[in-house]
Amino acid sequence: MLELKQISAFYGNIQALDRISIQIPEGSIVTLLGANGAGKSSTLKVISQLLPIKSGTMVYKNEDISNLEPNEIVKRRIIHCPENRQVFPKLTVEENLIIGSYLRRDKDQIKKDLSDIFSYFPILKERLKQYASTLSGGEQQMLAIGRALMGNPKVLLLDEPSLGLAPIIVNQIFEIIQEINRKGTSILLVEQNANLALRIADYGYILENGRIGLEGRAEFLRNNDEISKYYLGGK
Ligand code: ATP
Numbered sequence: 486m487l488e489l490k491q492i493s494a495f496y497g498n499i500q501a502l503d504r505i506s507i508q509i510p511e512g513s514i515v516t517l518l519g520a521n522g523a524g525k526s527s528t529l530k531v532i533s534q535l536l537p538i539k540s541g542t543m544v545y546k547n548e549d550i551s552n553l554e555p556n557e558i559v560k561r562r563i564i565h566c567p568e569n570r571q572v573f574p575k576l577t578v579e580e581n582l583i584i585g586s587y588l589r590r591d592k593d594q595i596k597k598d599l600s601d602i603f604s605y606f607p608i609l610k611e612r613l614k615q616y617a618s619t620l621s622g623g624e625q626q627m628l629a630i631g632r633a634l635m636g637n638p639k640v641l642l643l644d645e646p647s648l649g650l651a652p653i654i655v656n657q658i659f660e661i662i663q664e665i666n667r668k669g670t671s672i673l674l675v676e677q678n679a680n681l682a683l684r685i686a687d688y689g690y691i692l693e694n695g696r697i698g699l700e701g702r703a704e705f706l707r708n709n710d711e712i713s714k715y716y717l718g719g720k
Contacts, residue, residue, distance in 0.1 A: 486510050487532070487563065487640055487671070492541035494531050501527035503695040504541065507673075509640060514662075514672045516682040516703070519692035525675040526568055528692070529642045532673070533565040534558050545640075559588055559636055566633035568644040568675075570625045574618035578609055581617050581628055585635025594637065602631040605661045623654035630658070634665070641665065644675045659685055683707040 487509040494502040502524050509515045517525045530536035532543065534555040543551045545561060553561075564585075572581050582602065586595050603610040606627040612620060617628060626646055633641060643662065647655040655678075663685050666672050676682035683689055686703040691712075699712065706712055 486546070487673075488544045489528075489532070490542045490544070492528075492531055492543065493539045494527060494536050495539055496527075496536070501536070501695055502531060505690075505692070505695070505697050507690055507697070509671050509673050510687075511671055512666070512669065513687045514666050514674060514685055516674045516676055516679075516686040516689045517692060518676060518679045518682060518689055519698070521677075523692040524695040525692055526644055527695075529565055529567075529644050529673065529675060532558070532563060532642055535565070556588060562637055562639040563642070564633045564636035564638035564640070565642045566629050566644060566646070569648065570622075570629040572617040572620075572625050572628050572632065575616060577614050577616055578620070578628055579613045581632050582609070582635050585632035586637075589637065591637075595635070598635060598637055602634050605634075605664065606631055623650050623658075626650060626654075626658060630661070638670050640671045640673065642673045642675075645677060646674075647676060647678050647681060655681065679713075680707070 489505060489507040491504045491506055492502055493504055505528065517528055519525055527536055531538055534553060538551050542549060545563065550558065582599065589595055608624055609627060609631055612624065617625060620628060630646065646658050659681065662672060674682055674686060683703045683706055689701065689703050689706045690697050691699040
């Protein structure tokens with residue numbers, strides 16, 4: 486289980502997160518929702534230590550990980566799949582995937598993970614030698630998730646995997662997210678598309694101006710008209 490306790494974080498003088506507390510129980514899918522600028526991406530950045538924690542603590546499997554370097558977070562198999570995909574355009578699909586395993590030495594397991602990734606996203610195997618820049622948006626998202634999976638995550642931090650993609654591709658990607666979860670990876674899913682995220686999540690947090698405005702089981706959030714209207718943009 487990964488737990489954030491009363492975490493605050495800043496960009497210079499701008500406070501992005503104000504004492505947020507979040508739990509990601511082992512094996513669960515937890516979603517972080519909220520408007521633009523609410524602090525969703527910043528929460529993921531804090532977990533992967535790309536944004537420093539100003540105050541509060543972060544605990545993973547009974548270890549205080551609040552002061553670890555980013556590579557130490559990756560070694561604990563907490564892996565960040567960033568917003569806007571951010572694949573390396575001038576590297577091939579294969580090279581992008583290999584980068585995802587850079588801290589690992591378990592060659593056999595890496596091979597197995599690669600074959601799992603190809604079973605999730607067969608198109609990546611077909612495009613292995615192509616530059617990432619030649620892929621469509623959906624394929625790049627698949628590659629970004631594939632690269633994260635090459636870190637053999639126990640906790641996968643997914644930032645807006647649906648952004649800018651056609652509904653059919655989004656559905657495909659969400660199916661795979663569920664499959665990854667069924668195989669034992671906990672998932673923290675940041676989404677603008679609340680209805681979609683709450684369909685697959687167990688639990689949700691709604692961020693407002695860097696604070697947790699509301700939290701609850703996904704089915705509670707999904708079926709509450711008032712919440713849907715005021716927090717999730719209505720239906
Ligand atoms: P979005 O969906 O637009 O990414 P978000 O909920 O993920 O929104 P964050 O990106 O976490 O929100 O931003 C939280 C706050 O921090 C916002 O006020 C934003 O303007 C600010 N912020 C984010 N990144 C930076 C940065 N690099 N420098 C300064 N301020 C930033």
